[in-house]
Amino acid sequence: MPEKFDCIVVGAGPAGTACAYELAKAGVNVLLLERGEYPGAKNVMGGVLYRKMMEDIIPEFYKEAPLERPIVEQRFMLMDKESAVTFSYKGLEWGREPYNNFTVLRAKFDQWFAEKAVEQGALLVCETVALECIVENGRVIGVRTDRPDGEVYADVVVLADGVNSLLAKQLGFHREWRPDEVALAVMEIVKLDKKVIEERFNLEPEQGCTIELLGDATKGILGTGFLYTNKDTLSIGVGTLLSGLIKHKIKPYELLEYVKNHPMIRPYLQGSEPVEYLAHLIPEGGYHSMPKVVGDGVLVVGDAAQLVNAIHREGSNMAMTSGRLAAETIIMAKTYNDFSESMLDHYRLKLMESFIVQDLKKYKDATHHFDSFPQYFERYIPLLNRAASQLFTVDGSSKWEKQKTIWRDLGSVKEKLKLARDVMKVWEVMK
Ligand code: FAD
Incomplete structure (x- = not known):
């Protein structure tokens, strides 16, 4: 290992690899460190990978990357115990070039992406x-690793x-995350015949579908479940704020078993065989939890900077874009040979102007709001299901009568006013 690099990137996930790729492409001498046996x-x-942000780095990557299926349909299920109100968008244009997004398996994808960075000249050390x-x-000048000859130096890290970004925490950039700032997600990858997947999800060959599960999928706890189609596997998972798990004294794997056995989900999984069980934290604190992202000789990107849009389950795209913006800043800093915090602050400004911070700002109060008012998941989703059942049951009563029954089900005048206020509040935190 040479002693000094232009840049050391810690972590070969989408954020780190995007950064290393862009730097190496520009001729910067970059070391990419990864704790895993291989990247990924x-x-x-889950996982959905967004085409646009990946193409900003490698145009037409979809012609060679190990992708599962291009997604042509996004469904949302608002679930009660034995029912679900489902809505979806299916667009065949998403199944053709240039596509919209893809399902991926990270173990394959991250490895491929890191190889591309190596092809550009990055040195990957796993x-x-x-x-x-x-x-x-006061200036970061390198990284101490767990190798015997473990110190490596660089102009910028x-x-x-x-x-968890222990390194940013050690620098004092962020405190320990609170249980309401991180979600714990557990998932399984289950094997299922390719043709069976296509029949069950109403897909043509090579098309994919994602289903987001709200309400009873998480037993009413703030969070979501998901069911995504891969080539010959499905990804089924559930993620809830740690605070919710603690409050409801539920173990994450119990929630996963619950959603797998839910009568709305079980038929999709019938005959499948589990091949992998995974668990991971997701930073969901949003805008208010963003840590310091630059210091003298150091930048923070991706999940380490809390760059996740929990409402739209976007994280990999923010990771890649932040990695790319960090690389652009470093390339500029290199021309001035200035890696001070004030020079690297251009990265923070780029982040602020990008869709990343714009979107985090848009939903800055959403997670906290839904976490503080559990009635959205616990009361209103079941209410919606009962209303749909009432409306669509043909039992000889007139539609006026049905309307009255639904109205009565909304509760007392006080409860109806509360519902109206809650709907307005949703508009306020989401607009
Ligand atoms: P990571 O992907 O976590 O990569 C960090 C890397 O750093 C890892 O390779 C790790 O091994 C390495 N590392 C850590 N510490 C060290 C160290 N000290 N030394 C060396 N290496 C180290 N996002 C989406 O866009 N779409 C989805 O559908 C989606 N679904 C998700 C489902 C689940 C269950 C979870 C948990 C997350 C999901 N996300 C999704 C979020 C997305 O996975 C993350 O936002 C994204 O992976 C962040 O990328 P990153 O590179 O910042 O971090």
Whole structure:
């Protein structure tokens, strides 16, 4: 390992690899450190990969990357115990070039992406844990690793080490995340015949579908479940705020078993065989929880910077874009040979102007709002299901009578007013 690099990137997830790829392409001497046996070995995602942000880095990547299926349909199920109100968008244009998004399996995808960074000239070193940043006179000048000859130096270090980012924490960039700032997601990949998947999800060959599950999928706890189609596997999972799990004293694997056996989901999984069980944290604190992202000689990207839009289940796209923006900043800093915090602050400004911080700002109060008012999941989703059942049951009563029954089911005048206020509040936090 040479002693000094232009840049060290810690973590070969989408954020770190995007950064290393862009730097290496520009001729920057970059070391990409990964603790896993190979990139992706420890990484978890549902997972939907967004074409646009990946193409900003590698145009037409979909012609060679190990992708599962292009998604042509996004469904949403608002679930009660024995029913679901479902809505969806299906667009065949998403199944053709240039596509919209794809399902991926991270173990394959991350490995491929890191190989592309290596082709550009990045040095990838796996099975190496970055233990801490080496700081001199307040400036990060390198990284101490768990290797015997473990110190490596660089002009600038990029922390792309994921949600816990121990290195950013050691630098004092963020505190320990609170249980209402991180979700714990558990998922299984289950094997199922390709043709059976296509029949069950009403797909043509090579088309994919995602289903987001709300309400009873998480037993009313704030969070979502998901069911995604891969080539010959399905990804089934559930993620809820840690605070919700603690409050309801539920173990995450119990929730996963619950959703797998839910009568609305069980038929999709029938005959499938589990092949992998995964668990991971997701940073969901949003805008209010964003840590400091630049310092002298150091930048923070991806999950390590809490860049996840929980409402739209976007994280990999924000990770890649933040990695790319960090690389652009480093390339500029290199031309001035200035890696001070004020120079690297251009990265923070780029983030602020990008869709990343714009979207985090848009939903800045959403998670907290839904977490504080459990009635949305616990009361209103079952109410919606009962209303749909009432309306669509043909039993000889007139539609006026049905309307009255639904109205009565909304509760007392006080409860109806509360419902109206809650609907307005949703508009306020989501607009
Ligand atoms: P990570 O992917 O976590 O990568 C961090 C890397 O750093 C890892 O490779 C890790 O091994 C390495 N590392 C950590 N510490 C060290 C260290 N000290 N030294 C060396 N290496 C280290 N996003 C979407 O866009 N779409 C989805 O459908 C989606 N679904 C999700 C489902 C689940 C169950 C989960 C958990 C997340 C999901 N996300 C999804 C979020 C998405 O996975 C993340 O936002 C994204 O992976 C962040 O990328 P990253 O590179 O910042 O971090």
